[in-house]
Amino acid sequence: MKALLRLTLPLLMLAVLTGCQSVTSASADHLRGTGDLGLIIERATGSVLVIDHSEYEILGRVEGLGDLSHASVVYSRDARYGYVFGRDGGLTKVDLLTQRIVNRVIQSGNSIGGAISQDGRYVAVSNYEPGGVNIFDSRTLENVLTLPATYTNASGEQAQSKTVGLVDAPGNQFVFSLFEAGEIWTVDMVSQPPVVSRHPAGKQPYDALITPDGRYYIAGLFGEDGLSMMDLWAPEQGVRSILPDYGKGEQRLPVYKMPHLEGWAIADGHAFVPAVGRHEVLVATMDDWSMVQRIPVQGQPVFVMASPDNRQIWVSFAHPDNDVVQVIDAQTREIIRSLEPGKSVLHMEFTPRGEEVWVSSRDSDRITVYSTRTLEAVATLPARKPSGIFFTSRAHALGL
Incomplete structure (x- = not known):
């Protein structure tokens, strides 16, 4: 009997271990990370594509997101959930793994973008109608704070301003600009209740960005030449003007589309800035923010984006020159190359380490993927009127 047990016990243990290994392997086949996933906005159909940028694969389509004619996305800290900001005031939480809508709220009449806080607890939405910012719990989408962008207009009356250039900042802050009011507001979400600070910003800030280190918030001004910059390390110093009067005395061209400052480039100690109403990319040294060069380009730049290694600057354009990058x-x-990805290029997104860039062409209904080494196309994917491309690597970057 003992001899029989000595023979059968190892066999039983082997069977158990083999069975456990089989279950584990079977389960692992259905598991995956989110680090190489992303969402692509299909603006005409109110849908988003869930994509795998390692395999150039469309994993699924999520529909029912409302008006996405001007839409953007931020991600939860674990990069599983995307928060989609729609033009109709919709805030939609999308699960990339199950490819479905988790929650959706209509929080205003017209919104243009948003941000997620440094700790991932809050999602803020920037609104045109009514002007202001709404802040939500990222888990439940329950409203936790409403900030009407009130100011006193030229007639001495109380009004609400459109809000633009909303970003997250270190210290669990949100920062945004008020278009009509000409102000920059900061919101400290660590303090309870949150503390709001107001700063004069120049005439008609139309968009803004935060530098990659989270120190400088810079707003472009539509009502005057130049930009306004705020040092978030020393907010008591207020806002100062940089690149003043860069177009003074020159004839402006009609502005077909406002440039997006969130996509401008910081590279090699310089800032590459899209010039409003001009066929130029402006170059400023970050030592003192003085302009050192103007680079002639083929049209009015919309996005001026640096590759992750800062070696290349990719520029897209407004109509009628928007078929070229x-x-x-x-x-x-x-300029080292002019590319033709398709009709009506709307957005570009670099893969996290910068070996490739994805480009959306709305009127060609496709995404073109380029190698940043060879500058040749390596893949194309079909999409319905695609616009914004947002990879989950944004979950770990400030201001995106």
Whole structure:
């Protein structure tokens, strides 16, 4: 009997271990991370594509997100959930793994973007109608704070301003600009209740960005030449003007589409800035923010984006020159290639380490993927009137 047990016990243990291994392997086949996933906005159909940028694969389509004619996305800290901001005031939480809507609220009449706080607890939405910012619990989408963007207009009356350039900042802050009021507001979400600070910002700030280190908030001004910059390390110093009067005395062209400052480039100690109403990319040294060069380009730039290694600057354009993307070498500051991804290029997104860039062409109904090494197309994907491309790597970056 003992001899029989000595023979059968190892066999039983082997069977158990093999069975456990089989179950584990079977389960692992259905598990995956989210680090190489992303969402692509299909603006005409109120839908988003869930994509895998490692395999150039469309994993699924999520529908029912409302008006996405001007839409953007931020991600939860674990990069599983995307928060989609729609033009109709919709805030939609999408699960990338199950490819479904988790929650959706209509929080205003017209919204243009949003941000997620440094700790991932809050999602803020920037609104045109009514002007202001609403802040939500990221888990439940329950409203936790409403900030009407009130100011006194030229007639001495109380009014509400459109809010633009909303970003997250270190210290669990949100920062945004007021278009009509000409102000920059900061919201400290650590303090309870949150503390709001107001700062004069110049005439008609139309968009803004935060530098990659989270120190400087810079707003573009539509009502005057130049930009306004706030040092978030020393907010008591207020807002100062940089690149003042860069177009003074020159004839402006009609502005077909406002440039997006969130996509402008910081590279090699310089800032590459889209010029409003001009066929130029402006270059400023970050030592003192003085302009050192103007780079002629083929049209009015909309996005001026640096590759993750800062070696290249990719530029897209407003109508009627929006079928071309130009690539600038950050060191020589010369155009090294003009590409034709398709009709009506709307957005570009670099893969996290910058080996490729994805480009949406709305009127060609496709996404084109380029190698940043060869500047050749390596893949195309079909999409319905695609616009914004947002990879989950944004979950771990400030201001995106």
